[in-house]
Amino acid sequence: MKTFEVPARENVSAANQQLFDNLTKKLGKVPNLYATFALSENALGSYLAFSNAKSSLKAKEKEAVNLVVSQVNECDYCLSAHTVIAKLNGFTDEQVLSIRRGEAPFDAKLDALVKLAKSLTENRGKADAALVDNFFAAGYTNENLVDAILVIGDKTITNLLYGVTQIPVDFSPAPSLATATA
Known part of the structure; x- marks a missing residue:
């Protein structure tokens, strides 16, 4: 299977570079999965707008x-x-x-x-x-x-994006349910 690399800021479009800068200001970094969206010219901006939209859920x-x-x-x-x-x-x-x-x-x-x-x-x-x-x-x-x-x-x-790309997880690993219930 193809290997995917997380794109660096300098390897994405100018629009995505601006989004990277905004994410870095807000989160302190660009999470690898968000960076992977930037393999597409439009996906990161579209995803962030969708994900951050107002909701009736808390x-x-x-x-x-x-x-x-x-x-x-x-x-x-x-x-x-x-x-x-x-x-x-x-x-x-x-x-x-x-x-x-x-x-x-x-x-x-x-x-x-x-x-x-x-x-x-x-x-x-x-x-x-x-x-x-x-x-x-x-x-x-x-x-x-x-x-x-x-x-x-x-x-x-x-x-789905992670399932296909298998990019490195840049957060502390979540405990497995099997280990946590043992």
Whole structure:
């Protein structure tokens, strides 16, 4: 299989160089997966606009979806990145592992979201009616459902990009679920 290298700032377009500069100011670096989007003239800007768009979901809810989708899709890069981000958003190590297992027993509303996101990802968008009903019974709205699906799509994009490119993970590795439950 072809080997992919993470492009350096000087090897991307001027528009992508500006995005690299903005990311460095905001995050302190350009994460390798974001840099990989810059192999395309337009992908990085398009992805960042999509990923950073307003949502009816709270940051913790989005991170929970990011974690469970990345776990279902077995994306080591996104699991590592979103474990760090989830902790910055107030999740404990055990809560992160629970979410990755597809449940959030510490929060009934979040549990409904995580279970639905896991099912939608595993079943390629085919919703389990009971999980959809539980999602709405937990207090979520139609708007929340649409926004949750956008987060699932967002994370699926990055999971696919990593799955093909296998670029180096530049975050601390997420613990494996097997090791964490042993």
